[in-house]
Amino acid sequence: MKNTRMIAGAGILLSLFLAGCQSSLVPSSETPSSETPSSVVTTSTVSTTSVPPSSEVTSQTTSEEPIPGVPDLFISEYIEGPSTNKVVELYNPTGDTVDLSLYTMKLFTNGRALENPLASKTLSGTLAAGETFVFYNFDGTIDTALQTVVNAIPDARKWKGVYADSGSTLIASFNGDDALALFKGEAIIDVFGVIGQDPGDFWSLTFANGGGKTQDVVMTRIPSVDTPSVGSINLGGTDFPNAFDPLEWSVVTYAAVPATHTVGTHTID
Numbered sequence: 001m002k003n004t005r006m007i008a009g010a011g012i013l014l015s016l017f018l019a020g021c022q023s024s025l026v027p028s029s030e031t032p033s034s035e036t037p038s039s040v041v042t043t044s045t046v047s048t049t050s051v052p053p054s055s056e057v058t059s060q061t062t063s064e065e066p067i068p069g070v071p072d073l074f075i076s077e078y079i080e081g082p083s084t085n086k087v088v089e090l091y092n093p094t095g096d097t098v099d100l101s102l103y104t105m106k107l108f109t110n111g112r113a114l115e116n117p118l119a120s121k122t123l124s125g126t127l128a129a130g131e132t133f134v135f136y137n138f139d140g141t142i143d144t145a146l147q148t149v150v151n152a153i154p155d156a157r158k159w160k161g162v163y164a165d166s167g168s169t170l171i172a173s174f175n176g177d178d179a180l181a182l183f184k185g186e187a188i189i190d191v192f193g194v195i196g197q198d199p200g201d202f203w204s205l206t207f208a209n210g211g212g213k214t215q216d217v218v219m220t221r222i223p224s225v226d227t228p229s230v231g232s233i234n235l236g237g238t239d240f241p242n243a244f245d246p247l248e249w250s251v252v253t254y255a256a257v258p259a260t261h262t263v264g265t266h267t268i269d
């Protein structure tokens with residue numbers, strides 16, 4: 001009898017246990033099963049929307065994007081001379097031939113904003129390692145020696161940017177208070193002057209070789225510079241974010257014709 005009672009008791013306990021399991025399993029198995037699909041849908045929605053950005057990143061990395069601090073084309077010389085004797089020179093320090101069609105030069109006259117250049121010229125062709133490209137303006141030449149040097153540069157490495165010539169873009173029509181910038185694709189990579197600031201007639205600043213101004217001068221990028229740069233400069237208490245670093249430039253007064261210059265060549269350390 002004792003054993004039968006124990007077996008019967010164990011049977012009751014087992015029944016209660018199974019019933020308990022059932023009652024606790026049913027709602028708990030329903031609750032997560034109804035939540036799990038919705039959370040899966042949410043996850044798949046996120047992964048679906050992440051596909052287009054990742055494909056955009058892939059297309060960006062396959063194009064030629066500027067990399068800060070890495071040698072690339074930069075503005076190597078600026079001549080702001082009497083009359084329309086103007087030259088601005090680019091230099092290729094990369095060690096490789098570059099595709100010039102990636103680059104656009106822009107002129108910002110009299111304080112024009114970054115999105116509002118007076119002139120824009122996208123280049124074409126190629127530029128070999130160590131070579132220069134020159135924008136020039138000799139519409140009213142008085143420095144024939146300088147013009148002779150420019151005339152000897154192959155057409156593929158120069159562009160006439162003259163104010164009076166409607167067939168060209170006016171890149172070389174600056175007169176001391178105008179900024180120039182080099183773009184690679186949509187990105188600004190190098191600047192001469194201060195975009196968005198009109199200094200009056202010229203910028204008067206401390207350059208690598210002392211005080212000077214940006215009018216009636218020949219200015220050269222110092223030999224230690226091998227990368228383009230866009231910096232911020234504070235003038236009169238205002239920060240201008242698209243500016244040159246005056247300490248990367250040396251300046252010589254263009255007081256007499258002919259100018260002392262290095263048009264067509266540039267040297268880096």
Ligand SMILES: [Ca+2]
Pocket residue numbers: 109110174175176177178
């Ligand atoms: Ca001007």
Ligand SMILES: [Ca+2]
Pocket residue numbers: 076077089261262263264265266
């Ligand atoms: Ca030069």
